[in-house]
Amino acid sequence: MAGLLSRIRARVERLGFRALYRLADLTYALGVATPKRTVAGTYWSYEPTNPHGDDPGLAALDRLPNDAVIFDAGAHAGEHAIPLARDTDRRVIAFEPNGESADRLARNTERNGVGSRVDLRRVGLGDASATLTFYRSTFSKCSAFDRESATRWGASVAGTESVPVRRLDDLVEGAGDGRSDEVDPVPPPDAFKVDVEGHEAAALRGATETLAAHRPLLVVEVHEAGAAGGDSPEETASDSGPTDLREWLDARGYAVEEADDVWICRPRDSAPPEA
Template sequence: MLDPRVRLERLGFRTLYRLADLTYALGIATPKRTVAGTYWSFEPTNPHGDDPGLAALSRLPADATLLDVGAHVGEHAIPLAAATDRRVVAFEPNGESADRLARNAARNGLDVGSDRGIDLRRAGLGDERGSLPFYRSTFSKCSAFDRDRATRWGARVAAIETVPVFRLDDLVEGVAAGDEAAGAVGSAAGATTDDAVVEDHTAAGDPVPPPDAIKVDVEGHELAVLRGAAATVRTHRPLLVVEVHDGTTGDDPSEDGGGDSPAAGDDRADALRSWLSERGYGVEERGDVWVCRG
C-alpha cells in the first residue's frame, strides 16, 4: 500500500500535467518571469524562474551560441533567445515536447530553425550514433530513454517512439571526434546502427556552430551526452550547465522494480564529477544544477 505522502505526490503530478494539457488545448499563455528575462509560455507553472544554471547562461554575450540538450518545452531556450542575437540549438527527442517548444517559441516571436533564434533538432544526444526507443510519459517531464524513469510517480508510458541519437562531436562544425569520444561506452550502448536514421538530415540538421555553452538535462544520461561531446569540450571549452538527476527512479527504491538505489545515483554523480575534473572543469554544485567552468 502506498504511503500517503507518495499518494499525494502522485496526485499533484497528475493534476499538474492535466492542467498543462488544458492550457495548451485552450491556448492560454501567461508571462513567466525568470532570471534571464520575461517570456510567454503555455505552461501553467514556471519551475526554472530562479534557476542558477539559467542565471549563469544569461550572462553570456548577446551573440553567443548555446546548445540546450533536453530542451523540453523551452524553459531555458526561449528566455535565452528572446530579444537577443543568440543562437540556441535545442535538442528534444520527445515529439510532444518539441511541438510545444515550437509553439511557445512562436508565441514569443522567435523563428524555429533560423540562424538566430531557436534551431530545434528532434533528436537525442549520447555517446553512440544510431536510434533508440524513447518512452513518452504521461508526465511529460519524466519522458526518457529508460522505461523506469518514464513511469515515476504513477505515470504511464503513453507511447514508444524510435528516435535518432547522435554524438555532438559528429555534429559540431570543424570538430573531428578523437579516439576518446569514439571509444566511449555509456548509457547509449545498445543503440542500433540505422543508416537511414543517422543520415536523416531533418533530425541531424545543418552542422552545429561551435558552442559557447552547453546545458544538459537528460534524465540520468548526462555523462553519455558529455562523452559524445568530448572533442567539442576539449576544443571549445564551453560553459557547461548540467542538471544532475539522482539514481532513484521509483517511489520507493526498496520495493521490487523501484529502480536504481540512491548509491547508484551517487556513483553516477561521482563518475560525472571525475570526468569534468579530468578535463580541467571546476564544478559549482547548486543543488541538482552544476555550473561547470573550464
C-alpha cells in the same frame, strides 16, 4: 506509522503531478499563454508553471554575451531556450527527442517570435549515433530512453517511438568525423546545458572533442538514473552517479560549482564572466 505517512506522501505527490500535467494539456488545448518571469527576463509560455524562474544555471547562461551560441539538451518546452534567445542575438540549438515536448517548444517559440534564433533539433544526444526506443510518459517531462525514468512519480508509459540519437561531436562544425551529409552542422558552442533525465554523462561523452576544442560553459542538471558507463572516470563518464561524473569533468579541466541539483562547470583555463 512512518510507513503509512510515506505512502500517503507518495500518493499526494502522484495526484499533484497528475493534476499538473492535465492542467498543461488544458492550457495548450485552449491556447492560454501566460508571462513567465525568470532571471533571464520575461517570456510567454503555454506551460501552466514556471519551474526554472530562479534557476541558477539559467542565470549563469544569461551572463553570456548577447551573441553567444548555446546548446540546450533536454530543452522540453523552452524554459531555458526561449528566455535566453528573447531580446538578444543569441542562437540556441535546442535538442528535444520527446515529440510532444518538441511540439510545445515550437509553439512557445512561435508565441515569443524567436523562431529565427531557436533551432529545434528533434534528436537525443548520447555517446553513439543510433536509433533508440523512446518511452513517452503520461507525465511528459518524465519521458526518457528507459522505462524506469518514464514511470517515476506514479506515471505510466503512454507509448513508444523510435528516436535518433547523435553524438554532439558528429554535429558540431569541425569536430567529429562521423557526420552524415544529411545532418545540418551546428556552430561551436559557447555553452552547453544538459538536462536529460539521467543520461547526462552519455551526452557529455559524445561531446568530448567539442569540450576539448571549444571549452564551453557547462550547466548540468544531475540525476541519479541512467545506463552503465565505461571502464574508469579517466576514460569515460559513468552514468552510475555524480561522483564519477565529477571526476570525469575534473579530468577534462572543468571546475564544478554546485547550486542545488544544478552544476555550473567552467573550464579552469578561463575566468568566469562578470556578473
